[in-house]
Amino acid sequence: MFSCKISTLILFTIFISHLHVQTSATQSILYDIYPFIRVYKNGTIQRFIGQDTVPPSFDPTTGVQSKDVKFAPNLNLTARIYLPRYANPAHKIPLLVYYHGGGFFTESAFSSTYHNHLNLLVAKANVIAVSINYRLAPENPLPIAYEDSWLALNWTFSHFKGSGNEKWLKKYADFGHVYLGGDSAGANIANQMAIRVGLEKPGYGIKVVGMFLNCPYFLGKRAIGNESNSAYVNVETQMKRLWLYAYPNSKSGLDDPLVNPGMDPDLKMVGCNRVLVFVVGNDVLRFRGWYYKDVLERSLWNGVVKVVEIAVSVNYQLAPENPFPIVYEDSWLALKWTFSHFKGSGNVKWLKKYADLEHVYLGGDSAGANIANQMAIRVGYGNMDHENLMKKLWLYAYQDRKPGLDDPLVNSGMDPDLKMVGCKRLLVFVAGNNALRFRGWYYKDVLEGSLWNGVVNVLEVKGKDHVFNLNTLQTLRP
Numbered sequence: 001m002f003s004c005k006i007s008t009l010i011l012f013t014i015f016i017s018h019l020h021v022q023t024s025a026t027q028s029i030l031y032d033i034y035p036f037i038r039v040y041k042n043g044t045i046q047r048f049i050g051q052d053t054v055p056p057s058f059d060p061t062t063g064v065q066s067k068d069v070k071f072a073p074n075l076n077l078t079a080r081i082y083l084p085r086y087a088n089p090a091h092k093i094p095l096l097v098y099y100h101g102g103g104f105f106t107e108s109a110f111s112s113t114y115h116n117h118l119n120l121l122v123a124k125a126n127v128i129a130v131s132i133n134y135r136l137a138p139e140n141p142l143p144i145a146y147e148d149s150w151l152a153l154n155w156t157f158s159h160f161k162g163s164g165n166e167k168w169l170k171k172y173a174d175f176g177h178v179y180l181g182g183d184s185a186g187a188n189i190a191n192q193m194a195i196r197v198g199l200e201k202p203g204y205g206i207k208v209v210g211m212f213l214n215c216p217y218f219l220g221k222r223a224i225g226n227e228s229n230s231a232y233v234n235v236e237t238q239m240k241r242l243w244l245y246a247y248p249n250s251k252s253g254l255d256d257p258l259v260n261p262g263m264d265p266d267l268k269m270v271g272c273n274r275v276l277v278f279v280v281g282n283d284v285l286r287f288r289g290w291y292y293k294d295v296l297e298r299s300l301w302n303g304v305v306k307v308v309e310i311a312v313s314v315n316y317q318l319a320p321e322n323p324f325p326i327v328y329e330d331s332w333l334a335l336k337w338t339f340s341h342f343k344g345s346g347n348v349k350w351l352k353k354y355a356d357l358e359h360v361y362l363g364g365d366s367a368g369a370n371i372a373n374q375m376a377i378r379v380g381y382g383n384m385d386h387e388n389l390m391k392k393l394w395l396y397a398y399q400d401r402k403p404g405l406d407d408p409l410v411n412s413g414m415d416p417d418l419k420m421v422g423c424k425r426l427l428v429f430v431a432g433n434n435a436l437r438f439r440g441w442y443y444k445d446v447l448e449g450s451l452w453n454g455v456v457n458v459l460e461v462k463g464k465d466h467v468f469n470l471n472t473l474q475t476l477r478p
């Protein structure tokens, strides 16, 4: 569920190049932190990203449904709730409360970026999610975003044990398994919310079990890591300006405990026992991600914090000199090489020392995204130990469930409700070379053995592997 958002990196690149062209017409500008925000002296505000919005929907790709709900009607504040495809009130699912990024100045829970991100996250992790829309600076300077975010969390919690008015939360959310998460400025907010949970103990028996911070936005007056190196200094300066303009009344500026966790006497109160921090090798914020782990561990906090860093950047040979599949071959070799550092083997010290190769993420943009997709499919094609990978995925996605691999949610043979499948005709697709094919056939067996009143057929395609047709759009001829 901890997918990386690379857009922050892209933004940094955009505004670095922008710095060189933006010299004239500055007299009428109060401040300009492109592409986040440009504020004119006459009060006009321009935002260059994250301004589009999409309505809640049924997403046909993932089967995730969403709807908008007001959590503070007096302030006209809204959140978007997401429900995964196979939600079943008999098996409540974990609840994720998500805070979007955007430097406190841009984006919303309703932008296409976050709507798509949450659809994927909810489908992959099988959680119900509440994606919070908080008010933005400069119209609403900090700490308003934190206050809105707390109202939203408190409102969400008010649905514990069937109380409250929101039907999906009442019916499907397991309040014994709540997660907080966010990216960039949203990860900063998630950390504050976790601390407030620890301080105020909302009670009712609600348990926040974990939190993930995706490329968290933290800062500090003193530079750490390579922040003051020439490669980073421009971006770092912009990051700092974002904070100072978003929170003009902060007493301690860049060392405000809200943005520098090393200055926060309440850090030890983080109200969950597991924290995952995701950092990216080329992101100036990565040093703050590692620093967060350091200071959290040095506080008296009682929990485990892990950092996952993606540091490998692959140089692939470009077409047309090389026939197209070479790109994939190079990338595949690079991925296999990366995996060869599993369990301390291999030669690259960083990978051996810091990389958790049981939690590997693939990413890329445009053609790179296509490559990442191909690589993911190859991992699925059994070039790795596919069955083990599948098991790890499940156990990691659902660490808190006792039955593990025999959880009724993943082992249909253990599901007393299987007979309740609410349709009369069921078609199961399996692929001959896929480790999961036996589970497909087994599903037919147990469904037929249950008291279900319907017909189930299995369509097996020989010589193919896991979800091959998603990628090739091949006609199915079993």
Ligand SMILES: *[C@@H]1O[C@H](CO)[C@@H](O)[C@H](O)[C@H]1NC(C)=O
Pocket: 028, 040, 042, 043, 044
């Ligand atoms: C404010 O100034 C900008 C830039 O000069 C201009 O584009 C905008 O129309 C002005 N807005 C108002 C309300 O005067």
Ligand SMILES: *[C@@H]1O[C@H](CO)[C@@H](O)[C@H](O)[C@H]1NC(C)=O
Pocket: 076, 078
């Ligand atoms: C309430 O917020 C929505 C967007 O979430 C906006 O379209 C609407 O105009 C707002 N209503 C008021 C009264 O501010």
Ligand SMILES: *[C@@H]1O[C@H](CO)[C@@H](O)[C@H](O)[C@H]1NC(C)=O
Pocket: 151, 154, 155, 157, 158
């Ligand atoms: C939190 O929710 C409870 C009801 O569940 C309410 O009594 C309380 O006032 C709320 N607190 C805040 C800060 O909104």
Ligand SMILES: *[C@@H]1O[C@H](CO)[C@@H](O)[C@H](O)[C@H]1NC(C)=O
Pocket: 225, 226, 229
């Ligand atoms: C900092 O930059 C230097 C080169 O400028 C590099 O050798 C070193 O690995 C970098 N350190 C980190 C933690 O990125």
